[in-house]
Amino acid sequence: MGTHNTISFEMARERFIQDRGTWSPSWEAVGSLDPTFLDAYRKLSTIPSRSGHLEPKVQELIFLAVDANATHLFAAGVEPHLKRALELGATREELTEVLELIATLGIHAMNIGVPILVEELRVAGLDDEASLDGHQQELKAEFTRTRGYWHEFWEDILRLAPDMFEAYVEFSSVPWRSGPLSPKVKELIYIAFDTAATHLYEPGLRLHIKNALGYGATAGEILEVMEIASTLGIHGPLTAAPALVELTNTDTPQQNAASDEEGQA
Structure with missing residues (x-):
């Protein structure tokens, strides 16, 4: 110094x-x-x-x-x-909620990784680009209702990894439901x-x-x-x-x- x-x-x-x-x-x-x-x-x-x-x-x-x-x-x-x-x-409840909110940071591995995966699948001709099924549409609606928004980067995550998306909806929504x-x-x-x-x-x-x-x-x-x-x-x-x-x-x-x-x- x-x-x-x-x-x-x-x-x-x-x-x-x-x-x-x-x-x-x-x-x-x-x-x-x-x-x-x-x-x-x-x-x-x-x-x-x-x-x-x-x-x-x-x-x-x-x-x-x-x-x-x-x-x-x-x-x-x-x-x-x-x-x-x-x-x-x-x-205590407010501070707990801060800890719950920052815990969502890990999903950014999917937010960054899945779009790149989709790009490479398309280049390789391996992405069938299937539409969301009925359950996936329900998950999308639940996320939008609970979190108050929807973003396009969630679309492919929901399409390719619906189980992961469903678990994340439950995980990330805890503070939004009760915090x-x-x-x-x-x-x-x-x-x-x-x-x-x-x-x-x-x-x-x-x-x-x-x-x-x-x-x-x-x-x-x-x-x-x-x-x-x-x-x-x-x-x-x-x-x-x-x-x-x-x-x-x-x-x-x-x-x-x-x-x-x-x-x-």
Whole structure:
């Protein structure tokens, strides 16, 4: 990290704690290596809270979706965001629903893979392109009714793998049938992990932005989800900085001011 610091470690730490309300050994390590970098991250990470398009509780749900989804799994951030969400009034049921929503990410293997399979089957003359039968039409109607949309990429999945599609309809519909979060917030959760740099699933991102707008989301709210997702890059320094400090420790600041709570990025 850089050596041309323009702010002291003590000042950077004070500002960070004041604005973010958290501190940890990992933040201590990042700040001790380069307080200017820590202060710059503080400014970046507090943009969503300053703009305030989403209520603080929903912001924490977005942070949780970014940290806990299967393409990122930043374990050190999960518990702090769960705790903060609970402090802000989130219920166990709401947090459970976030976990259920992010669990749908795995189906993107089918969303990406099946269209490619169909293209190659057609090139090889092996795709009979059969129409949906009566049961498949019922599954399509059920998905549309429960999830509130239909997209063409589901068509071939339903046609070629109806058992998988039927099981996925049941699996993905659980939070839509019984979850307490509004449809708009559900769609913002999907946007969070689709737009995250560890996933970047463009078809789903486009679809869920459209759905969120249909449920009344504003451009500011959707941008705020993207701003929160944009902060996940700090998890690299948070993970590596403590080891760097330990391996090169000479005159870094004392770490006795650090709390036991892990980083809330």
